[in-house]
Amino acid sequence: MFQEMLYRGPSLDELHENYAKRHQIDEAAPIRSAHEVVIDAPVERVWALLADPAGWSTFAPAIHDVHVAGDRTASVDTRFTWINGRAKIASRFAVVEPLREITWTGSAMGSRAAHRHLLTTREDGTMLLRTEESMAGTLLGLFYGSAKLHAELTRWLDAIKTGAERS
Structure with missing residues (x-):
């Protein structure tokens, strides 16, 4: 547990x-954490949302x-x-x-993250959006953990689902 609190992870450039x-x-x-959601919208619509940060x-x-x-x-x-x-x-x-995939890295308040999104079209015309993210930073675990990250990923995918299905 203590070693986890001190884990800084790779440098942002290495990550x-x-x-x-x-x-x-x-x-x-x-x-x-990781999460996935089935979206009843074409993959092109979901991609358009993800690939336009200014529109998030x-x-x-x-x-x-x-x-x-x-x-x-x-x-x-x-x-x-x-x-955010x-x-x-x-x-x-x-x-x-x-x-197919959009991934970014980022840093905030001493933490470093890698956030992947995988898009898969399903046979029934819906699509599966899967996300996974890792975060590291010295003492980050004192105020942020995997459960909070999972809740954020769930909200994020739910928002994308709602946005794509509404369009």
Whole structure:
């Protein structure tokens, strides 16, 4: 338990290059979670929501003040900043495979995270959206844990589902 509290994880650059870009989260991170949801909408609609951080507030009101570098297009190594609730997060896309996977890394308040999204079209025309995330940072576990992360991932996917099915 004590060692988990002190686990800092890899540097943000290493997390980005050697984990996220290789379709992985930090499995050694003490804070991890995964969640999935079936969405009754075409994968293109879900992708459009995920690949447009500047539009996230349209379906997830806790997210605001999103700023994307360059032309606002999700592409590998594009940086963006955003606020989720009260946490300001500096992020960078690691994987952008249209209609299949979008992954980013980010840091906030001394923590480092890798957040993957996998999109799969199902035979019945619906699609499965799966997300997984790891977070690490010295003493992060004192105020944030896997249960809180899971609750956040559940809210996030529910918001995407509602947004995609409403469109």
